Amino acid sequence: MKPRNTDSPRYQSQKQAAIRAAAAVFSEKGFHGASTADIAERLGIKQGSLYYYFDSKEEALEDVCLYGLRQYVDNMDAIAGTDEPFEARLLAVVGNHLGSYRSKSEALKVHNDERLYLPAERRVRLKKLGTHYREQLELMIHDGVAAGAVRETIDSHFLAQSIIGVCNGLGEIIVRDPEADVFELARKCTDLLLHGMVPGHYKGE
Amino acid sequence: MKPRNTDSPRYQSQKQAAIRAAAAVFSEKGFHGASTADIAERLGIKQGSLYYYFDSKEEALEDVCLYGLRQYVDNMDAIAGTDEPFEARLLAVVGNHLGSYRSKSEALKVHNDERLYLPAERRVRLKKLGTHYREQLELMIHDGVAAGAVRETIDSHFLAQSIIGVCNGLGEIIVRDPEADVFELARKCTDLLLHGMVPGHYKGE
DNA sequence: CCATTTTTCTATAAGTCTATAGAATTCGCT
């Protein structure tokens, strides 16, 4: 183990850069397909030097996943804490999810696709964040039911998973097409989830 | 290159078994994380012997992906070819998608998560099948609009991607919980897509 | 039941990868 000053501003900014470099490489080649040499090269240093910032390749993956997930979950907490009407909160949730694909697509993609390759003990913190996210969403749905904005016959676990699924599906559009209008997509997505695709319901549009 | 009789019934059944073994291992460890030794072990033969059935590890991945995708796409063709009303066809599509997670979850999961690690020239056949699938779905949506079953304001690319997304999201429930009732999930999913989560629309339920 | 074909095994070459240790360089500060 090397001596390192984890508080120095230089260390912090390089570590941040290292995480982003790892995110980019993992997202392109996958965890096992990427080598530490790939990550170091993108960062502009040599392979061995990378171990100044990560104790192991697995730690790098964990850091990338946490980085990708953190802001995303924080935003959810903020949304769940407001007393906006259900529809507005749903729009905010969808917007947050889709927005993450644009701003930090790589780290979040790595979390989605590669986190399973982490050993169980490295996944605890991620799991906590993930279940927290879903719980907040399910609570929101319960509120929606109580407020009469959501049918009582829909169970919240099913619905939460559906919402997450649609967002991930649309995330592919966002990643594929850098021109895609994220806000417009979020609006259409929320509308679909609320009112379905069938025409002629009272809400005129 | 070894001499092999690809027509003998024994070869065919062992090759099938090899593809399934590869699917299981790739799905658990990922393409790069899995070794040819892992696949051979699951099949009950030695590492070197595997090359009697695959020219390379990449070919194994391609075969697994094709295996996972084929039946899934064939079913879509059958569904698109009927003249059932739109709602019934949507239910069939969703049921097919969710059902695939139950029956061949491993190969389809491999296709979803690992196909990107194939070199471009090995991906052509997969791409063809995939875009064919989405085109059929978009055509179905156009029919639905023409028949008045779908709002005109929804664009079919967006909707197709949303449908695929919800199904993948619910696929996680199916994979996680072997007791989950796939047909019931498909019904609820179709209902959500058609009518949304908001209560009080004319269709009483 | 023997001869031929098919399938599997053993052994290994050649390459890649992670992680470490210690030397060399750069940085921040006075």
Place this chain on the structure above:
DNA sequence: AGCGAATTCTATAGACTTATAGAAAAATGG
């Protein structure tokens, strides 16, 4: 400029992988 700390470099051990070649074993069929 010069000292000590922080950062990066070089070099390498040790493990693991894919793919191949030729020997061995098992199946097939006349």
